[in-house]
Amino acid sequence: MANISSSKMNIENIKKDVLDYLGNDFFFNKYLLRGILLTDNFNNSIIIDNNICDETNSFTYNEYTKEQNSLMSVHNKVYRFVIDNEKDFEKFKLTYSHIQNNDFNEDCLKSNLFYRLHFIFLNAFVGF
Secondary structure, eight states: OTTOOSSOOOHHHHHHHHHHHHTTSOEEEEEETTEEEEEOTTSEEEEEEOSTTOTTSOOOHHHHHHHHHHHHHHSSEEEEEEOSSHHHHHHHHHHHHHHHTTOOOGGGOOOHHHHHHHHHHIIIIIOO
């Protein structure tokens, strides 16, 4: 975790730290529109989104969802995480540990991405 700080994160550092945490379970597959794709030997995948809400580097939502939908159609399981800072990385580790322990409960998970996108929407279209 030494590479992850609370400032804007470099995708290369995120990739290294996440792969170090996962050990030999997952491998880097490719870069995505807004992050990286990791896969394992059982055709499962982890999407790590980074700077998804970066207003200075926008992208089309259609392109983003098309990319992720195509991944969902070719992998057995697809887990998606947003990592922008150290706090997000800690949440990733906690959530992933629940997945590994088979005690993950999606109903209890709060979506930080929803709140981030909602905040950007309010700033862009409502003027708050």
